[in-house]
Amino acid sequence: MGKYLLRRLLIAIPSLIGISIVLFTVLALAPGDPFEELATNPNVPPEVRENLRKQFGLDDPIPVRYTRWVTSMAKGDWGFSFASRVDVDKLIKGRLPTTLIIIGSSQLLALLIAIPIGVIAATRPYSIFDQVANTFAFIGFSLPTFFTGILFILFFSIYLDWLPFVYRADIAETGWRFYWEHLKQSIMPVAVLGLFQGASWTRYVRSAVLDVIRLDYVTTARSKGLSEKVVVIKHALRNALIPVVTLVALQMPTIFGGAIVTEQIFRVPGIGSLLISAILANDTPVIMAVTFVFACLVIFFNLLADVLYGWLDPRIAYR
Amino acid sequence: MAGSTPASLTGKGSDPLAPLAPRHYGPWREAWRRFRRHKLAFLGAVLLLLIIGAVVFGPWLWKVPINEIDFAAKLKTPSWSHPLGTDDLGQDLLARMIYGGRISIAVGLAAMAIAIFFGTLVGAVAGYSRGSIDAGLMWLTDLFLSLPQLPLLLLIIYLFRDSLKSIVGPEMGVFILIVVVIGGFRWMPVARLVRAQFLSLREKEFVEAARALGAKPIRVVTRHILPNALGPVIVAGTIDVAAAIIAESTLSFLGLGFPPDIPTWGRLLFDAKDYLDFAPHYALFPGIAIFLTVLSINYLGDGLRDALDPRRVL
Numbered sequence: 186m187g188k189y190l191l192r193r194l195l196i197a198i199p200s201l202i203g204i205s206i207v208l209f210t211v212l213a214l215a216p217g218d219p220f221e222e223l224a225t226n227p228n229v230p231p232e233v234r235e236n237l238r239k240q241f242g243l244d245d246p247i248p249v250r251y252t253r254w255v256t257s258m259a260k261g262d263w264g265f266s267f268a269s270r271v272d273v274d275k276l277i278k279g280r281l282p283t284t285l286i287i288i289g290s291s292q293l294l295a296l297l298i299a300i301p302i303g304v305i306a307a308t309r310p311y312s313i314f315d316q317v318a319n320t321f322a323f324i325g326f327s328l329p330t331f332f333t334g335i336l337f338i339l340f341f342s343i344y345l346d347w348l349p350f351v352y353r354a355d356i357a358e359t360g361w362r363f364y365w366e367h368l369k370q371s372i373m374p375v376a377v378l379g380l381f382q383g384a385s386w387t388r389y390v391r392s393a394v395l396d397v398i399r400l401d402y403v404t405t406a407r408s409k410g411l412s413e414k415v416v417v418i419k420h421a422l423r424n425a426l427i428p429v430v431t432l433v434a435l436q437m438p439t440i441f442g443g444a445i446v447t448e449q450i451f452r453v454p455g456i457g458s459l460l461i462s463a464i465l466a467n468d469t470p471v472i473m474a475v476t477f478v479f480a481c482l483v484i485f486f487n488l489l490a491d492v493l494y495g496w497l498d499p500r501i502a503y504r
Numbered sequence: 505m506a507g508s509t510p511a512s513l514t515g516k517g518s519d520p521l522a523p524l525a526p527r528h529y530g531p532w533r534e535a536w537r538r539f540r541r542h543k544l545a546f547l548g549a550v551l552l553l554l555i556i557g558a559v560v561f562g563p564w565l566w567k568v569p570i571n572e573i574d575f576a577a578k579l580k581t582p583s584w585s586h587p588l589g590t591d592d593l594g595q596d597l598l599a600r601m602i603y604g605g606r607i608s609i610a611v612g613l614a615a616m617a618i619a620i621f622f623g624t625l626v627g628a629v630a631g632y633s634r635g636s637i638d639a640g641l642m643w644l645t646d647l648f649l650s651l652p653q654l655p656l657l658l659l660i661i662y663l664f665r666d667s668l669k670s671i672v673g674p675e676m677g678v679f680i681l682i683v684v685v686i687g688g689f690r691w692m693p694v695a696r697l698v699r700a701q702f703l704s705l706r707e708k709e710f711v712e713a714a715r716a717l718g719a720k721p722i723r724v725v726t727r728h729i730l731p732n733a734l735g736p737v738i739v740a741g742t743i744d745v746a747a748a749i750i751a752e753s754t755l756s757f758l759g760l761g762f763p764p765d766i767p768t769w770g771r772l773l774f775d776a777k778d779y780l781d782f783a784p785h786y787a788l789f790p791g792i793a794i795f796l797t798v799l800s801i802n803y804l805g806d807g808l809r810d811a812l813d814p815r816r817v818l
Contacts, residue, residue, distance in 0.1 A: 203647040211660055323806075327799035329750045331757045331770075332791040335777060339788075343781050435649060442654030446754055450777070460655055461758055464662045476659050479652035487650060 193491040197484050204480040205258070209251050212473065258477065264470035268463065273474045277456055281478070284455030287374050288444050294379030295386055303390025304422060307398060318387060325384025330443045333377045334450035341373060348373055352453040374451045378443050382436070389432045393425040427497050434490035437483045538811040545807020548800035555797055559605035568596040571765070581785055589785045591775065597786065600767040601793060607768045608749050609797070611683055615748035618687025620741045623694025628725055630695070631702025642699070645692045653689045654754065660685050661760055678762050686751045694740050701733035735812035742805035746798045753794050769794045 245253075257263075263273040306315040328336075342350040352370050397403060398421050406420045407413075445457035452458065456475050463471035529537065540546055573595060582589045589597050630641040661681060668677035705711060706729060714728045753770030755761035762768050764775075769790040776787035 200647055200650055204651060207647070207651065208656075211656070211663065323799065323802060327746070327802050328795055329753060329798070331754060331773060332795060335773065335780065335787050335791060339780055339784050343784075438649075438651065438653045441652050442754070445654050446757065449758055460658065461760075464658055464760060472659055472662065476652065476655040479655045480650075483650050483652050
């Protein structure tokens with residue numbers, strides 16, 4: 186397992202480099218210039234601008250600039266936010282936990298929905314339950330997250346007035362009250378993301394279980410006299426989850442996209458809403474850094490999926 | 505193998521013991537026969553045609569201009585003069601939604617065309633050439649699959665928007681940019697599908713026969729392999745339209761898509777979200793339009809998957 190993990194880690198490095206190259210190319214190809222603001226400022230003489238360009242090495246060839254950018258990113262020097270006058274890494278460090286908590290709990294919710302419903306639907310294909318579950322799954326992943334968010338706000342915040350629709354980081358309460366308020370304001374963002382993912386995963390789980398449930402080894406397990414519960418959970422589900430893990434890992438970028446939208450709707454102070462506000466404020470260092478963090482997160486979750494593979498199917502890890 | 509399990513409920517009435525039909529149908533007719541049996545997919549297709557018809561022919565029937573500002577009729581709920589109500593400037597929502605629907609659906613179709621074109625190209629080249637070209641192209645595909653798409657979309661639009669606007673005008677510039685970028689991030693699944701099809705089809709006897717008859721690689725690919733690899737590509741393309749519509753609406757919803765004077769469905773939602781408490785209709789109608797379009801496309805794709813799957817025998 187350790188060797189397998191190490192190999193997966195080594196495979197992740199080229200994709201990290203690839204992503205950084207893509208990011209840097211986009212930035213290098215883009216028209217415009219970080220010193221544009223200085224150019225329009227009449228108080229800055231052109232010589233000063235030239236010197237600044239030279240000092241920051243903006244006129245160097247692209248490979249040189251790329252290497253410099255990568256080494257400074259690796260050293261933890263992520264630049265300085267134009268808009269909020271704070272180091273970018275501090276800004277992101279402050280925001281990242283919120284995003285991770287929201288995404289993590291919504292994925293947990295999605296799994297709690299998808300696995301039981303998918304398994305039950307697959308063990309009774311074409312039953313009423315299956316058809317109802319299938320219809321809801323279709324509706325669930327056809328509803329874009331931004332519209333679900335608006336519907337939730339309309340229903341739970343405006344009509345019923347149960348939940349707050351603006352996420353606040355500075356809750357003045359203490360003790361239990363503090364956690365309760367945090368829980369209350371997290372319900373809607375987590376539910377929006379979790380229901381959307383849960384809906385598409387339900388279909389994956391169902392079709393994966395349906396594929397294995399008729400294989401001979403499952404019939405063998407049944408004929409050994411094992412209870413249906415053991416057959417389904419220990420024999421069918423474990424193998425069915427292997428393709429599901431692949432699909433879930435492939436969906437990681439979509440999940441982060443959904444998180445950006447959800448954070449924006451409910452004004453959750455995470456890195457997604459940081460990205461949007463940075464774009465609206467033309468804050469290039471923050472935009473680059475957040476995009477890179479998202480890329481790293483995708484790769485990290487893909488690694489996690491690889492670990493899960495190794496656990497679900499030991500043959501993969503020993504190979 | 506259990507591979508022939510249908511993905512959804514179809515053909516309930518077919519009797520496995522009935523004598524085989526003596527008539528032989530062509531593959532497209534066969535697919536159509538199967539497609540009709542998938543009731544929800546059929547319904548989805550009808551609904552989608554209705555929506556497309558409404559946005560294409562709507563302006564001839566509903567001649568209210570999209571930008572007639574009338575502060576007296578601001579945020580009005582649906583009435584006879586404004587069937588879907590008005591927005592915060594008193595502009596007619598029905599007219600704006602018809603206009604926005606045209607753009608949303610055009611973006612969806614154009615982005616799908618780009619995704620299918622590049623996906624097929626990459627997949628075909630990789631699947632046909634194998635070796636190091638295949639490995640390189642697949643590495644690229646996997647790399648693109650692990651890119652965080654929405655942040656990159658936002659980044660690219662932020663960086664390139666202004667210069668493209670100045671070259672081809674605001675509306676066209678944003679349209680081209682959004683279509684290219686969305687399409688450019690959706691070709692990977694198609695490439696994988698096409699490559700997988702090519703890997704198995706290129707070893708088939710009929711391809712070998714064509715090659716033995718002296719057909720050039722281009723002809724083998726375009727006339728013999730591609731038509732047989734088309735089924736999954738059509739399905740993927742259908743789903744891509746829905747995904748592109750959602751992507752465009754997401755960008756517009758974040759305020760980073762089309763400019764404010766072009767009311768795409770996502771843009772309408774973006775504008776409407778500040779008036780949720782006293783004008784819920786403003787947000788509901790565009791949202792429902794996106795939802796119904798995407799839902800019907802998804803059902804259509806599901807039906808096509810069942811209809812075009814050659815493993816299925818009904």
